[in-house]
Amino acid sequence: MASYPFATPSASRGPRAAPLTSEPGIWQELTSNQQLHTQGDRVSDDYRASHCAPGYGAHYRKTHESGYYAALWEKIEIPLILGVLRPMGGAGRNCLDFACGTGRITNVAASVFGEVVGADISKSMLGSAQVPPNVRLRHVDMTIEPLGETFDVVTAFRFFLNAEDRLKRDALKAINAHLKDGGRLVCNVHMNATSPIGLVCRLLNRLFGRTIRNTLGAARFSELLTASGFIVEEMIPYGYLPRPGNLVPGVCEALMEPFEKASRTLHVPGQLAQHFLVIAKKR
Numbered sequence: 001m002a003s004y005p006f007a008t009p010s011a012s013r014g015p016r017a018a019p020l021t022s023e024p025g026i027w028q029e030l031t032s033n034q035q036l037h038t039q040g041d042r043v044s045d046d047y048r049a050s051h052c053a054p055g056y057g058a059h060y061r062k063t064h065e066s067g068y069y070a071a072l073w074e075k076i077e078i079p080l081i082l083g084v085l086r087p088m089g090g091a092g093r094n095c096l097d098f099a100c101g102t103g104r105i106t107n108v109a110a111s112v113f114g115e116v117v118g119a120d121i122s123k124s125m126l127g128s129a130q131v132p133p134n135v136r137l138r139h140v141d142m143t144i145e146p147l148g149e150t151f152d153v154v155t156a157f158r159f160f161l162n163a164e165d166r167l168k169r170d171a172l173k174a175i176n177a178h179l180k181d182g183g184r185l186v187c188n189v190h191m192n193a194t195s196p197i198g199l200v201c202r203l204l205n206r207l208f209g210r211t212i213r214n215t216l217g218a219a220r221f222s223e224l225l226t227a228s229g230f231i232v233e234e235m236i237p238y239g240y241l242p243r244p245g246n247l248v249p250g251v252c253e254a255l256m257e258p259f260e261k262a263s264r265t266l267h268v269p270g271q272l273a274q275h276f277l278v279i280a281k282k283r
């Protein structure tokens with residue numbers, strides 16, 4: 001895998017584990033779907049408030065129930081995350097899921113760690129979370145109010161892309177402070193700046209003269225992590241199938257896995273993957 005630009009042992013290993021069974025949903029009708037679509041995973045001036053609207057948690061869960069995001073989650077992300085977390089886990093080890101939202105990653109972590117804490121600033125997101133007994137959910141902004149405990153591993157998914165730069169730095173500082181010595185941060189970036197859709201987003205941002213969609217590249221994120229007291233150990237690109245908006249959800253589901261396998265077999269450069277997972281050690 002030496003010619004693979006994001007080459008890592010894990011990327012070549014292509015961890016595969018049985019997906020978790022689908023989470024039971026508590027769906028609520030949305031009052032203003034349009035309004036909700038303009039928040040959360042899009043550009044936001046105040047990311048702390050972006051997922052706090054009533055009903056947003058239910059909307060977020062629904063987004064991951066079908067189409068591209070569901071296929072990515074079930075076929076690619078769950079096996080990948082399990083493959084990364086399992087060797088770090090164990091009955092006597094604990095994990096914090098920072099910005100846990102509706103508990104997607106929290107639940108995966110709960111299957112491999114003895115104890116898990118999920119922390120989020122949004123009551124709406126936490127209200128949609130269903131977690132097993134070894135999980136404690138905390139409604140807190142850890143960048144302001146420390147939890148008073150430390151962890152072997154901290155996970156943080158779908159957070160750094162859209163958080164403002166100041167919040168990115170504050171979150172990394174808080175995460176670092178909540179890690180035990182030598183502990184690890186496992187996180188992701190869900191719009192790689194060098195992927196095809198990432199390039200389109202950057203082009204649109206330039207054409208419109210403002211940020212329509214955020215992108216974040218591996219080099220920039222590495223710099224941030226290093227400046228925040230981490231040593232980047234691995235970057236694992238994934239999600240090679242570009243997301244065609246909300247179109248053809250069935251096609252995405254069918255193509256996701258073969259496309260991923262073919263991309264790995266053909267050693268498609270990691271820069272072209274839409275997402276990447278990062279493992280970073282507390283310095």
Ligand SMILES: C[S@@+](CC[C@H](N)C(=O)[O-])C[C@H]1O[C@@H](n2cnc3c(N)ncnc32)[C@H](O)[C@@H]1O
Nearest residue numbers: 048051099100101104120121122125141157158
């Ligand atoms: C896109 S969601 C990701 C949720 C979950 N990690 C996942 O992958 O499904 C981003 C989350 O970050 C949370 N958030 C934003 N600022 C935060 C902060 N300062 N502390 C804790 N959570 C925060 C939001 O409330 C939201 O639930």
